[in-house]
Amino acid sequence: MITDAMFSIPRSDGGDFVSITFDGTVLQVPAGITVAAALLVGGVRDFRASIVGAVPRAPYCMMGVCFECLVEIDGVPARQSCLIPVSDGMVVRRQIGAAHLDDLSFGDEP
Numbered sequence: 281m282i283t284d285a286m287f288s289i290p291r292s293d294g295g296d297f298v299s300i301t302f303d304g305t306v307l308q309v310p311a312g313i314t315v316a317a318a319l320l321v322g323g324v325r326d327f328r329a330s331i332v333g334a335v336p337r338a339p340y341c342m343m344g345v346c347f348e349c350l351v352e353i354d355g356v357p358a359r360q361s362c363l364i365p366v367s368d369g370m371v372v373r374r375q376i377g378a379a380h381l382d383d384l385s386f387g388d389e390p
Contacts, residue, residue, distance in 0.1 A: 300366035315361035
């Protein structure tokens with residue numbers, strides 16, 4: 281759900297902006313900020329749904345400790361949005377429940 285922004289980042293003349301897409305909605309955000317900051321500025325209130333009970337969750341610590349900000353970024357699930365800088369054309373999706381990691385390889389495992 282995207283609503284009115286609770287947070288804002290001052291827009292200065294000449295500042296660079298990039299476009300990201302969140303669940304089909306294009307957002308113009310300042311270059312250099314994190315995905316979590318960009319979504320909050322864009323009015324996003326819930327980033328994922330919990331594994332148990334599908335309860336809406338959003339960033340809490342904004343420094344990579346709590347894992348509440350997990351989203352899918354460019355097709356990769358379970359990314360900590362508070363640690364990833366935005367890039368132009370990035371596609372971000374809300375993560376519902378547990379991420380499916382079946383396609384990931386973990387080294388020498390058979």
